[in-house]
Amino acid sequence: MLDIKKMRQDPDYFKKRLAQRGTDPVDLNKIFQLDDKRRELIKDTEELKAKRNEVSKQIGAAKRNKESADDAIAEMQAVGDEISNIDKELGKINHEFQVRMAHLPNMPHEGIPVGPDEDSNEEFKKVGTIPTFSFEPKAHWDIAEDLGILDFERGAKVSGARFVYYVGLGAQLERAVYNFMLDEHMAEGYTEILPPYLVNDKTMYGTGQFPKFKEDVYQINNEDQELTLIPTAEVPLTNFFADEVIPSEDLPVYVTALTPSFRSEAGSAGRDTRGLIRMHQFNKVEMVKFAKPADSYMELEKMTANAESILQKLGLAYHVIKLSTGDMGFSAAETNDVEVWMPEQNIYREISSCSNTQDFQARRAHIQYRDENGKLQYVHTLNGSGLAVGRTVAAILENCQNEDGTVTIPEVLVPYFHGITKITKENAVPFKK
RNA sequence: GGAGAGUUGGCAGAGUGGUAAUGCAACGGACUCGAAAUCCGUCGAACCGGUUCAUACCGGCGCGCAGGUUCAAAUCCUGUACUCUCCUCCA
Numbered sequence: 305m306l307d308i309k310k311m312r313q314d315p316d317y318f319k320k321r322l323a324q325r326g327t328d329p330v331d332l333n334k335i336f337q338l339d340d341k342r343r344e345l346i347k348d349t350e351e352l353k354a355k356r357n358e359v360s361k362q363i364g365a366a367k368r369n370k371e372s373a374d375d376a377i378a379e380m381q382a383v384g385d386e387i388s389n390i391d392k393e394l395g396k397i398n399h400e401f402q403v404r405m406a407h408l409p410n411m412p413h414e415g416i417p418v419g420p421d422e423d424s425n426e427e428f429k430k431v432g433t434i435p436t437f438s439f440e441p442k443a444h445w446d447i448a449e450d451l452g453i454l455d456f457e458r459g460a461k462v463s464g465a466r467f468v469y470y471v472g473l474g475a476q477l478e479r480a481v482y483n484f485m486l487d488e489h490m491a492e493g494y495t496e497i498l499p500p501y502l503v504n505d506k507t508m509y510g511t512g513q514f515p516k517f518k519e520d521v522y523q524i525n526n527e528d529q530e531l532t533l534i535p536t537a538e539v540p541l542t543n544f545f546a547d548e549v550i551p552s553e554d555l556p557v558y559v560t561a562l563t564p565s566f567r568s569e570a571g572s573a574g575r576d577t578r579g580l581i582r583m584h585q586f587n588k589v590e591m592v593k594f595a596k597p598a599d600s601y602m603e604l605e606k607m608t609a610n611a612e613s614i615l616q617k618l619g620l621a622y623h624v625i626k627l628s629t630g631d632m633g634f635s636a637a638e639t640n641d642v643e644v645w646m647p648e649q650n651i652y653r654e655i656s657s658c659s660n661t662q663d664f665q666a667r668r669a670h671i672q673y674r675d676e677n678g679k680l681q682y683v684h685t686l687n688g689s690g691l692a693v694g695r696t697v698a699a700i701l702e703n704c705q706n707e708d709g710t711v712t713i714p715e716v717l718v719p720y721f722h723g724i725t726k727i728t729k730e731n732a733v734p735f736k737k
Numbered sequence: 738g739g740a741g742a743g744u745u746g747g748c749a750g751a752g753u754g755g756u757a758a759u760g761c762a763a764c765g766g767a768c769u770c771g772a773a774a775u776c777c778g779u780c781g782a783a784c785c786g787g788u789u790c791a792u793a794c795c796g797g798c799g800c801g802c803a804g805g806u807u808c809a810a811a812u813c814c815u816g817u818a819c820u821c822u823c824c825u826c827c828a
Binding site for chain 1: 786807
């Protein structure tokens with residue numbers, strides 16, 4: 305949620321910057337109109353309420369003295385009607401104002417690339433050596449199905465498209481990868497959390513998924529209760545401190561969690577239909593930070609480095625790009641995407657997205673701290689994947705494949721993989737005799 | 738799932754229709770070499786609107802939340818969330 309007071313001070317700047325993310329300036333004009341009307345009505349009703357409070361006090365005094373107050377009461381009846389009329393209209397205006405405000409995306413941070421879509425993103429870092437193969441590298445789904453460690457057919461049988469079974473060393477590899485990631489983040493000062501996977505609407509609103517992006521999620525209706533399957537651990541992690549004041553000596557707070565993420569992928573029909581890249585359910589290790597405003601951009605760089613460090617230790621090539629105004633998510637002010645090299649397609653694929661939302665989510669979820677003067681301020685919240693686990697497994701399978709169809713396990717994962725160094729047809733699925 | 742109790746300021750805690758006692762804490766001052774104790778004073782979150790460069794001041798709102806009744810609601814009515822206790826069930 306943006307700050308209407310700041311918007312009022314420089315409407316043209318807000319119009320210009322939000323237009324760069326695709327918001328029609330007409331929407332802003334409507335909001336400013338509503339804000340004017342709103343404040344006018346507030347002034348009117350508050351004046352009447354002040355009068356009513358005044359006279360009611362006199363009525364009270366008169367009654368105590370056993371004097372008649374009938375005239376004043378009659379007068380206040382009329383005032384009361386007027387108040388309730390104005391309040392009714394104010395309620396409508398306010399509601400529309402709030403709804404429109406809630407649909408406005410965050411302001412882009414100064415200095416990030418300006419452009420309508422992903423073509424304007426800027427690569428600013430390239431790390432690792434892109435592997436070369438003496439044979440034609442296979443896609444991870446072919447490698448995995450040949451080994452029997454991923455079963456997309458049975459996933460479809462039991463749940464539908466974009467669901468999968470990990471089997472044997474496939475399941476163990478997934479577990480090795482996320483345990484490795486969690487340990488790495490803990491060493492960097494993150495506190496591990498195991499959050500709820502079902503959250504209420506208020507929580508979804510707090511991080512900015514609602515009201516605008518309801519079609520992207522799975523919802524559960526159980527009698528009178530409506531809950532949403534989390535599309536990312538960012539939602540329960542960021543809302544951990546919702547409606548709270550974080551003691552300033554605790555800042556910055558770093559938390560991390562492994563959770564499944566559930567996404568309906570409405571609108572992605574036909575994209576990435578094979579493999580682990582785009583599933584309705586996938587595991588992700590998420591990092592979330594609560595920071596003082598002055599530190600938040602330094603924290604964003606550190607968080608991006610935490611995500612990168614996982615790939616470095618796994619020996620995977622990647623690059624980092626700064627998302628343009630047109631490609632950023634709704635709540636973000638600035639976003640770094642980390643993309644890992646996928647040999648079969650010969651492209652980098654997103655494996656982490658690290659964002660600073662500044663006070664955008666904190667305003668929605670009411671997450672504050674006290675500054676040096678004891679005044680309440682909104683914290684800045686950051687979130688980033690560290691990393692998408694399924695996509696990491698896919699990247700390992702493709703980058704570490706051998707000509708004979710086996711997969712060599714990155715050294716750092718071996719201790720997390722019961723000492724196994726290679727997935728072969730023989731050890732992949734223990735029940736296969 | 739059933740029954741009961743509760744939710745008031747940073748904390749404790751009164752308040753059954755007349756506009757939020759009191760105590761602690763906090764802040765300022767006096768006393769003191771300084772501190773403690775004591776005394777005096779200030780302060781009732783956050784939020785919203787207005788005047789102001791700002792400090793500040795005025796007003797609204799404010800007793801879990803949302804409605805309702807009333808000239809007036811912490812107080813009465815309806816709904817609802819959460820916490821606690823007991824019973825029941827359960828991995």
